[in-house]
Amino acid sequence: MTSYQKRDLFGGAITANTPSNVIDAADLRQVPDTQEVFLFPDSNISIIVEILEKVDASHFEDAVKQVHASYCHAPKLILVLRFHFASLAHDNSAQSATIESVAVIPNDRGDATPSAIVLVGVQNVPKFNHSTPDEVLILLALYRLEQKNVDLVVTFNIPTASSDGGAVSREGAEVARSQFDALVRSLHIVDFGLFV
Template sequence: MASLITRELFGGAITASMPANLVDAATLRQVPDSQEVFMYPDSGISIIIEILERVEPSHFEDAIRFHFNSIAHDNSAVSATVDAVTVIPNDRGDDTPSAIVLFGVQGVPKFNRTTPDEVHIFMALFRVEHKRADLVVTFNVPTVSQDGGMVGKEGLDAAQANFESLVRSLRIVDHRLFA
């Protein structure tokens, strides 16, 4: 597993522990101001951290399922299965909300292929209630892929460990980010 470093996200308004070897997608292509996107250099794993307007469902499980289904729709997924939803409480005593976490799998067809790629989705939702915003962290981990970049069991486990480290360490330093 790659060593972890604390990264400043959104100009330092958020910090989180992430693998040191990640590639910042903004160095390769344009990324919207509402997103931070990183890629693993040796696989097809990507990480998207996104600031969104708070979605309507108020129950935490319904809210994260809404975000999961939205990604499935955006990816034209032919299947989307939720394996588990849980809460990782923030017990540090700061103002960062607790994380609602979802583990799931989506079947995503790529490049007009008939056989979809199998992509494990690790998702965390931080509801910033007083700013009516949702901060969503998504790891896309391909485990079956027609064009390579997929990871095996060991890579899946390492990505999950990295996801959990990021989620447990994520700290909102400046709430003005959520204007």
């Protein structure tokens, strides 16, 4: 069973529960001020919490009509989430990117942190000049901060097939999914002054 640690992110302006054994990447290398990055000591799984400029969904208006009916509660935000997933695929030079599901995790704590929209997808990412790309399970959560023009994005990168032997087992991937869920549900924006 995973043990969790409540962590102060961005100087304590945000808190979230992470697995207690993750390593803060800032202790190993330079990390941009807009990111918090954590690494698992026993696998190639990584967690990134990132403050991004709000993506303007107004130019997605025509595409909104193509969004599946079950996502109608927040069609523009679904498209924004898909944009962030596609942007990550571009940054990863992914050969393919497939979305498996999208859901909302409501914030029922009563604080001002917005509810998260969560995407599960898979990207095939070439690594280290190997001929076969790695299969990476992507768990992505979007918190839209409308008044601050910010998209706060949480990403778990979970390699499930790797030519260098760094893949996570099916059981390991399920554990990572539950850890993602715990982090996303616990994420609390304490100080909105962070977003200026």
